[in-house]
Amino acid sequence: MSAPLLSLKEIRKSFGENEVLKGVSLDVKAGEVVSIIGASGSGKSTFLRSINALEMPQSGFMEFEDMSFDFRQESRFFPSQAQLQTLRARVGMVFQSYNLWPHMTVLENVIHAPIKLLKMPRRQAIEEAEALLSRIGLLEKRDSYPSRLSGGQQQRVAIVRALAMKPRLMLFDEVTSALDPELVHEVLVLMASLASEGMTMLLVTHEIAFARDVSSRVLFFDKGVISEAGSPDILRHPESERLKQFLHRILHDQVGHSISNDSDRGVQA
Amino acid sequence: MTGNFWNEVLLYGPGFLEASYTVFGITILTIAVSWGFGLVAALAQRSKFRAVRMAAAFYIWFVRGTPTLIQVFIIYFGLPQIGIRLSPFAAGVIALGVNSGAYVAEIIRGGLSAIPRGQTESALALGFSPAETMRGIVLPQVFRIILPSITNEAISTLKNTSLLSTITVVELTLYAQTLIASTFRPFEFYIAVAVIYLVLTTILTTLASWLERRYANLG
Numbered sequence: 001m002s003a004p005l006l007s008l009k010e011i012r013k014s015f016g017e018n019e020v021l022k023g024v025s026l027d028v029k030a031g032e033v034v035s036i037i038g039a040s041g042s043g044k045s046t047f048l049r050s051i052n053a054l055e056m057p058q059s060g061f062m063e064f065e066d067m068s069f070d071f072r073q074e075s076r077f078f079p080s081q082a083q084l085q086t087l088r089a090r091v092g093m094v095f096q097s098y099n100l101w102p103h104m105t106v107l108e109n110v111i112h113a114p115i116k117l118l119k120m121p122r123r124q125a126i127e128e129a130e131a132l133l134s135r136i137g138l139l140e141k142r143d144s145y146p147s148r149l150s151g152g153q154q155q156r157v158a159i160v161r162a163l164a165m166k167p168r169l170m171l172f173d174e175v176t177s178a179l180d181p182e183l184v185h186e187v188l189v190l191m192a193s194l195a196s197e198g199m200t201m202l203l204v205t206h207e208i209a210f211a212r213d214v215s216s217r218v219l220f221f222d223k224g225v226i227s228e229a230g231s232p233d234i235l236r237h238p239e240s241e242r243l244k245q246f247l248h249r250i251l252h253d254q255v256g257h258s259i260s261n262d263s264d265r266g267v268q269a
Numbered sequence: 270m271t272g273n274f275w276n277e278v279l280l281y282g283p284g285f286l287e288a289s290y291t292v293f294g295i296t297i298l299t300i301a302v303s304w305g306f307g308l309v310a311a312l313a314q315r316s317k318f319r320a321v322r323m324a325a326a327f328y329i330w331f332v333r334g335t336p337t338l339i340q341v342f343i344i345y346f347g348l349p350q351i352g353i354r355l356s357p358f359a360a361g362v363i364a365l366g367v368n369s370g371a372y373v374a375e376i377i378r379g380g381l382s383a384i385p386r387g388q389t390e391s392a393l394a395l396g397f398s399p400a401e402t403m404r405g406i407v408l409p410q411v412f413r414i415i416l417p418s419i420t421n422e423a424i425s426t427l428k429n430t431s432l433l434s435t436i437t438v439v440e441l442t443l444y445a446q447t448l449i450a451s452t453f454r455p456f457e458f459y460i461a462v463a464v465i466y467l468v469l470t471t472i473l474t475t476l477a478s479w480l481e482r483r484y485a486n487l488g
Contacts, residue, residue, distance in 0.1 A: 052394055081398065085396045085398060087396075088393065088394055088395065088396040089395065089396030091394075092394075092395075093391075093394040095387055095391060095394075097385070097387050099385075099387035099388060099391035100391075101388065101391075101392075102410065103409050103410050103413065112405070113397070116401065116405070117395065117396050117397065158391075161391075161395075162394075162395070165395060165396070
């Protein structure tokens with residue numbers, strides 16, 4: 001048994017009166033792909049955002065690589081600003097609304113963090129960024145501004161911007177929810193290829209077919225707790241009534257973007 | 270007749286040129302001071318400390334609610350009473366800078382609220398500190414948004430330098446007044462002053478619209 005890459009214990013978070021996370025625990029091993037599903041308001045996004053402390057939990061424990069935190073304010077293991085930045089530099093995150101910086105070109109978006117935070121020489125940062133951009137087929141857009149790109153292209157650049165920091169863990173927060181249906185696929189293909197390369201990933205998603213095909217584990221969030229968890233099989237054979245209802249509702253709304261439709265051998269990019 | 274006197278106005282060209290330099294110098298320095306005050310006050314309004322937010326709100330409330338001329342008098346005539354004696358030039362730059370800073374603060378505040386929260390979050394998520402995020406990601410975008418308003422404010426500042434004639438700064442207005450005192454020709458000299466102000470404000474607007482065009486293709 002190898003130690004988990006990421007370990008969360010009893011994570012709690014409230015916004016005022018509203019308790020969003022009611023003590024959530026999770027271990028993630030290196031190379032695992034964990035999909036998080038659940039209705040809006042179930043706490044799944046808040047949970048994902050507490051992993052890099054964009055939402056600071058009010059209590060709970062976290063271990064990631066050599067770092068360990070106690071999120072109680074008074075604890076001496078409460079993360080310092082410097083520790084937060086180290087954590088975030090090692091954990092990549094991609095958002096629903098891409099959030100590329102509009103005043104920088106595609107290339108500048110990708111090299112900004114490696115140069116400033118990893119102190120990477122500019123030449124090397126550009127070389128690595130170009131390699132990443134050509135991998136996603138957007139090298140010729142390197143000098144374009146984000147506003148000239150389609151949503152799918154912007155989101156793939158956003159993924160590459162996170163990858164440029166060589167993260168040990170990637171968090172995806174509903175990254176296809178804002179995209180036009182025909183642009184969803186290209187983003188999912190890129191994510192599937194990262195998964196197949198062994199990237200450790202946590203993703204909040206409404207793409208049930210994708211979660212089924214790519215994840216090693218699926219968590220169903222309901223009212224601030226993980227109410228059902230297991231292999232992607234639970235998406236075919238849900239145990240709890242809540243998950244059954246949720247899947248029924250969501251599968252009626254979407255056709256589903258199955259990655260396995262693209263090749264006989266399943267995941268490929 | 271007035272028509273013949275225009276030639277004489279030209280005789281004072283070198284003096285007007287010198288006064289224009291003074292106006293230009295005061296304007297540039299004032300803009301620098303006002304951007305400093307404006308940025309600090311705008312960021313202070315977002316501080317998590319109530320006292321800091323209150324101080325910024327008070328500054329903006331006071332400056333916007335009192336006449337600029339009175340603020341100039343407080344700095345130049347009032348401060349010596351408590352031991353702070355400034356040259357007319359320095360007092361003028363500080364008074365106008367502090368004044369314009371309050372308006373710049375409001376402009377920056379508006380610009381900051383126009384930047385989506387996601388811009389900050391994506392930078393923080395990569396490991397940038399809040400200060401680095403503000404400097405490298407947020408403020409460059411704010412600057413592009415506020416450029417037109419900040420240009421208007423700079424033009425106001427330039428025109429407000431005429432108020433400093435009242436505290437013996439030899440800028441265009443006071444220079445013209447001294448000439449009028451000896452020639453009794455207010456019409457020609459005030460028209461001349463107006464034309465020079467027009468030239469200066471036009472230079473500023475041209476500069477600003479050139480900057481705007483440079484950034485127009487972004488974002």
